[in-house]
Amino acid sequence: MRPTSTAVPAGFFATRRRWLELRWRLLQRALTHSAFRDDELAFLGIAAVAGVLAALCVVVMRIIVTAIHVTAFQIPAGQPLSMGGVREWPLVLIVPVAGGLAVGAVTWAIRRKRPHEIVDAIEANALYGGRMSVRDSLNLALLSMLSSGVGASVGLEAAYTQIGSGLSSQLAEFLKLRRDDRRTLVGCGAAAAIAAAFNAPLAGAFFAFELILGSYTLAQLAPVTIAALAGTFVTRWVFGDDPVFTVSHGVHIHGWDYAVFLGLGLLSALVGIVVMRGATATEGWLRQHVPPAWLRPGIGAIPVGLLALVWPQVLGSGRGGIELDLHTALPLPFLIGLVLAKIAASAISIGAGFRGGLFSSALFIGSLMGGAIAMLIDRLVPAAVLDPLAYSLVGMGTVAAAIVGAPTAMILLVLEATGDFAATVGAMVGVVAASIAVRHWFGYSFATWRFHTRGLKIRSPEDVAWFDEIKVGRLMRSDPKTVPVDITIAALRRAYPLGSTKQVFAIEDGKLAGMIDLSEAYGPDLEGDPAVLTARGLVHDAPFLLPTDGLRQALAAFGESRLETLPVVNDRNARQTVGYLTEAYALRRYAQELERRRGESDGGSSLFGGTPSTP
Known part of the structure; x- marks a missing residue:
């Protein structure tokens, strides 16, 4: 008998590859x-x-x-x-x-x-x-x-x-x-x-x-x-079921504890601001004194390592340190030192160029700080009956809310980790206080603060890009009313009778010189002969828009100038008037686009039907 051949037929793999590519395209x-x-x-x-x-x-x-x-x-x-x-x-x-x-x-x-x-x-x-x-x-x-x-x-x-x-x-x-x-x-x-x-x-x-x-x-x-x-x-x-931290017993909270939780929230706000400011200060100092960027993390690691020689718990994110704090009675001096060391280590690590987040670090700092405050109150007021575990849990939520900036998520994290409603209510008091204080005193979370240092004006993930997708060139009217800056008042009145328009744009040497309010040209207190008097004295400076400006820039310009109409010029240097835009129409287009996008987001239709009308 002839032996059975096991050789792969010629072109087998090429055929198989084409078959797989076809199936992938169909999928x-x-x-x-x-x-x-x-x-x-x-x-x-x-x-x-x-x-x-x-x-x-x-x-x-x-x-x-x-x-x-x-x-x-x-x-x-x-x-x-x-x-x-x-x-x-x-x-x-x-x-x-x-x-x-x-x-x-x-x-x-x-x-x-x-x-x-x-x-x-x-x-x-x-x-x-x-x-x-x-x-x-x-x-x-x-x-x-x-x-x-x-x-x-x-x-x-x-x-x-x-x-x-x-x-x-x-x-x-x-x-x-x-x-x-x-x-x-x-x-x-x-x-x-x-x-x-x-x-x-x-x-x-x-x-x-x-x-x-x-x-x-x-x-x-x-x-x-x-x-x-x-x-x-x-x-x-x-x-397995591995929560970020575990609690050994139920939390006991008394009425006056909530007042302390409020103060803990305010203190947590200050700590969060210190961490964020400290990271920026460290980054700025290293930029100035250590020009090679690749060397900065190594330099920044030196103080972190020195701190870890005394407080080794500052190394890493702090997730294990939370368990240590919750289940081990640490001496008060060591606890206070560890709080300060962890704050410094976190700010230095971020500022030096190490990449990572501060979520777990904030939880650890808050746990340590809450426990330390509970021990201080116990020493100052021995008659007070308080639960250190409750203070650690509230501290975790408040510092994390101050730095990360997600208050509801922090409250729910305490609830899911403990299953304790009393601890959750206590965390809610502190978290709300911390969030309001950070917003009032600082105005940023860690993420938005980093955007600010990069020059990005982002305060939230709200979709703002569509503002800039709507250009002034699409919104403006292209029939601006223009007059020479030296036109006589009488000629201006003949060209634009009272009630025909509210304002005209003055032109000098082919460039926009400003805007004239027609009500002033017809004012009874106008001194001089209208046949001789020119409109130059009625010209007011006005900001202008470019056709490439976005809707956001236009609305900001209206708000700053407090004018109802702004001219649109072709170029910042040439300043040839090519149109104008009214605030009323800009706001109308904004409302239409906003409603349309909300309708798409909710799966419904917009209140405004059809295409936008011309201004």
């Missing part, structure tokens, strides 16, 4: 079909997929950073770094400094290829309709894992939300989703990431509503919630 065509994209149930499935992807990234990143901690710091497996269990004290200084140099080198290499700033989820939803770069998100995740792995006082929450939102944005781009759906899916990725990181689906969902979406609508409720639940289920399947 992509089916998924991007308008009937699929517009189906509400299908979008819920997409949100669940986004949640699973974000959670898997959280799992992988958490495993990698834990492995780095065990290897670099020689700590026992399963023990968080911030519990202070480093056995070899030289590692406390050597690893952060060497790791800082590595972070600087990797950052320098990434900057050579990608010199622009990384767009995060808030910025993407505010300015770019939810579009994010997956490559930039992966770069940020790499830098955050390296920063946290070598002991910088930062957490992985920023990387979690970045990679979760980035993958969700890419999924929306692949499916050719509409702008509002893409922004919602970015929020789904962030919600799933936070829910997976803290085993808290409610906190994750409201983190997305408050920070990533900037609003709460019924159309967003289901997809964001499903994504948060999907993310939570994935991490529970991998790690």
Whole structure:
């Protein structure tokens, strides 16, 4: 018998590749079909997929950073770094400094290829309709894992939300989703990431509503919630029911405790402002005194390592330190020192160029601060009966709300971690006080403060980009009433009878000279012969608009000038009048566009039908 040949036929792999490419194109065509994209149930499935992807990234990143901690710091497996269990004290200084140099080198290499700033989820939803770069998100995740792995006082929450939102944005781009759906899916990725990181689906969902979406609508409720639940289920399947912290007993709160919680909220606001200001001050000092950017993380790691020689709990995000604080009676002097050391380490780490978030660090600082205040009150007023656990929980929520800027999410995090309604009400009192105080005294959360230092005027993820998409050139009237600046009053009256228009634009040497209010030309107190008197004395300076200006700039100009009509010129230098725009029409177009977008977001129709009329 002839042996059976096992050789692969010629062209087999090429045929198989073409078959797979065809099936992929057919799948992509089916998924991007308008009937699929517009189906509400299908979008819920997409949100669940986004949640699973974000959670898997959280799992992988958490495993990698834990492995780095065990290897670099020689700590026992399963023990968080911030519990202070480093056995070899030289590692406390050597690893952060060497790791800082590595972070600087990797950052320098990434900057050579990608010199622009990384767009995060808030910025993407505010300015770019939810579009994010997956490559930039992966770069940020790499830098955050390296920063946290070598002991910088930062957490992985920023990387979690970045990679979760980035993958969700890419999924929306692949499916050719509409702008509002893409922004919602970015929020789904962030919600799933936070829910997976803290085993808290409610906190994750409201983190997305408050920070990533900037609003709460019924159309967003289901997809964001499903994504948060999907993310939570994935991490529970991998790690089990592992909350960010556990409590050993129920919380006992008395009536006067709420007054102290109010004061704790105000103190937390000050601490949050110090951390944010401190990070900026550190960054500015290093920019001035350490010109090579790649060297700054290594330099910044020196004081962090020195602090860790006394308080090793400042290393890492602080998640393990929360458990240590809640279940160990730390001496008051050590506790106060650790609070100050963690504040300094967090601000220095961020300012020096380590990448990461302050979510877990804020929780740790708040836990320490609340416990310290409880111990101080107990020493000053021995007759007071208070529960240190309650103060630690309230402190966690207040400092995190002050820095991160998601008050409802912080309240729900306390509720989900403890299941204690009394602790939740106490946290609510402190969180509200901290949030109001930070808004009044400072005006920014950590994310929006970083935008401010970069020159971006973003206070929330509310979609403001569409303001600039509506240009003045589309809104203006192109028949401006113009007169020479030296026209006589009599000639001006003949050209424009009373009631024909409110104002005309004065031209001198072909350029806009200002605006003339016709009511002044017909005023009874006008002195001189109208046949001789010129209109030059009636010309008022007026700001002008350009055809390329956006609607936001136009509305700001109307507000500053307090004029009802503004001229539009072709160029700032030439200043040839090409049209004019009225405030009434600009506001009308704003209201129409806003209502249309709200209608799309809610899945309904706009109150305004048809196309906008001309001005």
